[in-house]
Amino acid sequence: MYHMEIHTNIPLKNYVTMRIGGNARFMVDVRTPSEVAEICKRAKAQQLPIYVLGGGSNTLVRDEGYQGIVVRNRIPGFHVIAETASDTTIRIGAGELWDDTVKRAVDMNLTGIEALSAIPGTTGAAPVQNIGAYGQEISETLVAVEVYDEQTDTITTLSNEACQFSYRNSIFRDGQMGRYVILTVTLRLYKSAPQPPFYAAIQKYLDEKQITLYTPQVIRDAVISIRSEKLPDPTQHPNTGSFFKNAIIEQWQLTDLRKEYPDIPTYDMPDGTFKVPTGWLIEQTGLKGQILHGMKVHDKNALVLINESATNYADLAAARDEIIGAVRDKFRIQIAQEPLEMTQ
Ligand code: EPU
Numbered sequence: 001m002y003h004m005e006i007h008t009n010i011p012l013k014n015y016v017t018m019r020i021g022g023n024a025r026f027m028v029d030v031r032t033p034s035e036v037a038e039i040c041k042r043a044k045a046q047q048l049p050i051y052v053l054g055g056g057s058n059t060l061v062r063d064e065g066y067q068g069i070v071v072r073n074r075i076p077g078f079h080v081i082a083e084t085a086s087d088t089t090i091r092i093g094a095g096e097l098w099d100d101t102v103k104r105a106v107d108m109n110l111t112g113i114e115a116l117s118a119i120p121g122t123t124g125a126a127p128v129q130n131i132g133a134y135g136q137e138i139s140e141t142l143v144a145v146e147v148y149d150e151q152t153d154t155i156t157t158l159s160n161e162a163c164q165f166s167y168r169n170s171i172f173r174d175g176q177m178g179r180y181v182i183l184t185v186t187l188r189l190y191k192s193a194p195q196p197p198f199y200a201a202i203q204k205y206l207d208e209k210q211i212t213l214y215t216p217q218v219i220r221d222a223v224i225s226i227r228s229e230k231l232p233d234p235t236q237h238p239n240t241g242s243f244f245k246n247a248i249i250e251q252w253q254l255t256d257l258r259k260e261y262p263d264i265p266t267y268d269m270p271d272g273t274f275k276v277p278t279g280w281l282i283e284q285t286g287l288k289g290q291i292l293h294g295m296k297v298h299d300k301n302a303l304v305l306i307n308e309s310a311t312n313y314a315d316l317a318a319a320r321d322e323i324i325g326a327v328r329d330k331f332r333i334q335i336a337q338e339p340l341e342m343t344q
Helices: 033-045 098-107 200-208 216-230 251-260 278-284 313-331
Strands: 007-011 023-030 050-053 059-061 066-073 078-083 087-093 142-149 154-159 180-190 239-242 247-249 274-276 295-297 304-307 340-342
Touching: 023 033, 033 050, 033 066, 033 142, 033 180, 050 180, 059 313, 066 180, 098 216, 200 216, 247 251, 251 274, 274 278, 278 313, 295 313, 304 313
Parallel strands: 023 066, 050 066, 059 340
Antiparallel strands: 007 023, 078 087, 087 180, 142 154, 142 180, 239 304, 247 274, 295 304
16 A cells, blocks of 8 residues: 655755745655545644645745645646536646646637646645736636645535635635645636737737737747746746735825826726736836845846845845835835745
């Protein structure tokens, strides 16, 4: 019989794309829901915390490492579970690479997640931060997630609504962090063609190539091309994608800021607030392209921090706090870090 192998004192910097951080006391790979149950029960018995790691592309590790069990989710699977004339419902194992999921859906000519192409990480991590890009968010196609609930030691299904999705957020990182291990993700994708209007950068790509027949594959190609221009490849330049969330501000703050900065870019949010691109705010402080404590503010996109030569979390934190301070001093806006931290 196959047994889970529990490894000890594993350098976590080899498992996160920022390439910083101390050791995990324990690390284990899980491939089935029953292995998840087993490891959760063992952790509980030994009073050890658990952190579920996907691809490590949205997780930061502190210098002290992690004194609990890091569980690498490797649960496989990609199955069509329902189909109608207009849509196809697919259940995907949390350990499948997210971009493999997108590729398979696009190969089936299904629309709904093609704009989320080339996002690093696993399928199980995607709902945690409600991944979104180029006009799509996973919350728009996600039907449900199957989870192991560490509180009740049972496997249950959470509906889309129960996940409480909002911009770059869900109960999995805010409210119920640490409670659920995501086992599978169920998505409903459509057989119709992708519909305009498209995100400006995508439309520009389509215009340049004179493409007027919109297929999921065409949009996937556009997104892969745009992302490769703006976002550094984490295998070459350690980074976690957008290091900060875009800022959400109230009407009164915008009115106030417009007096000083009439050209501040904003996007209307459904609830009457406004999203301000944090990349723009950071660029205005003059920090774009600069290196702080070994961390570089990416010269093609100020929202991204690249680990040029930092060797520890303290350097990263110092760089982050300087950037947050510079934006606060200039705009009176408090920007927030996007990646999660492994803390016990
Ligand atoms: N901008 C600047 N300077 C910069 C960067 C951005 O002025 O250095 C301004 C521009 O006005 C631009 C606007 O910001 O029009 C928006 O920029 P972009 O379209 O590149 O998107 P973003 O807000 O920087 C967000 C997501 C990305 C996602 C893109 C595309 C967040 C935190 N980030 O970035 O997601 O790919 O939109 O939809 O919401 C990620 O989360 O890791 C990520 C890469």
